[in-house]
Amino acid sequence: MSFRNPLGRARGLGSANEGTGHWMAQRISAVALIPLTLWFTVSMLHMTRAGYPAVSHWLHTPWVAVLLVLLVGSTFYHACLGLQVVIEDYVHDTWLKMSMLMLIRFAGILCAATGIFVVLRAAFGG
Amino acid sequence: MATENRPLSPHLGIYRWQITMTMSIVHRATGIWLSLGALALVYWLIAAALGPDAYATAQLLFGSWIGQMLLWVWVFCLFYHLCNGVRHLFWDAGLGFEIKTLYVSGYTVWVIATALTILAIVLAYASGGGP
Numbered sequence: 001m002s003f004r005n006p007l008g009r010a011r012g013l014g015s016a017n018e019g020t021g022h023w024m025a026q027r028i029s030a031v032a033l034i035p036l037t038l039w040f041t042v043s044m045l046h047m048t049r050a051g052y053p054a055v056s057h058w059l060h061t062p063w064v065a066v067l068l069v070l071l072v073g074s075t076f077y078h079a080c081l082g083l084q085v086v087i088e089d090y091v092h093d094t095w096l097k098m099s100m101l102m103l104i105r106f107a108g109i110l111c112a113a114t115g116i117f118v119v120l121r122a123a124f125g126g
Numbered sequence: 127m128a129t130e131n132r133p134l135s136p137h138l139g140i141y142r143w144q145i146t147m148t149m150s151i152v153h154r155a156t157g158i159w160l161s162l163g164a165l166a167l168v169y170w171l172i173a174a175a176l177g178p179d180a181y182a183t184a185q186l187l188f189g190s191w192i193g194q195m196l197l198w199v200w201v202f203c204l205f206y207h208l209c210n211g212v213r214h215l216f217w218d219a220g221l222g223f224e225i226k227t228l229y230v231s232g233y234t235v236w237v238i239a240t241a242l243t244i245l246a247i248v249l250a251y252a253s254g255g256g257p
Contacts (some may be wrong), residue, residue, distance in 0.1 A: 027218060030211050037204060041246065048250045052178040059174055072168070079161040086154060115168040122175035 029078040065123035072115035080108035156203035
């Protein structure tokens with residue numbers, strides 16, 4: 001016996017109106033972040049004593065720039081998805097919840113765009 | 127329809143403490159804290175892109191004792207969230223739900239996250255600098 005109405009079941013979207021989309025996106029970005037964060041942590045440990053020239057040289061390496069863009073993008077994507085669930089769980093006032101969700105998304109996209117822009121600027125810059 | 131007087135399922139206060147509940151909330155806490163760490167990452171990238179002066183300032187901030195402390199807490203949180211995230215991925219695949227496995231994997235996450243953090247600290251300071 002199912003309590004879902006036939007149309008809802010047919011669409012497979014459930015009460016959140018998006019089915020398993022959010023859940024899958026959180027998992028996929030999590031899997032992507034496993035190699036990216038490990039690579040970044042190891043890189044940072046290698047450069048603990050590095051001065052600006054070494055870091056600048058590192059940022060000019062094409063594959064480093066690509067991985068950094070992916071790291072920044074998937075980090076903020078994953079963070080937004082995670083913070084969204086936390087807000088949905090603990091904030092029950094509709095207006096406050098909606099405002100916070102919007103704020104989190106705007107802030108996340110702003111930070112991701114800024115991060116990606118500066119990575120590209122460092123990679124292409126002199 | 128009145129929604130105020132519906133019966134509630136038992137909440138946290140009624141359960142005996144278990145490591146699993148602590149690990150669940152710590153996963154969230156580390157996630158929130160790592161979101162702030164992502165801001166530090168963007169700041170570091172901005173400083174590196176702006177040039178030597180801005181980068182020197184960033185090095186000064188991250189090199190201060192409070193900067194180092196924050197970085198190491200972020201490193202531990204990253205390793206914890208990563209290890210426990212992998213634990214979650216196993217659950218998502220339908221594996222590891224036996225009570226004993228749950229506890230073993232839980233303690234394993236703490237051990238690996240702590241070991242990786244210590245290893246990172248050793249590697250960082252062995253090469254003569256902080257993070």
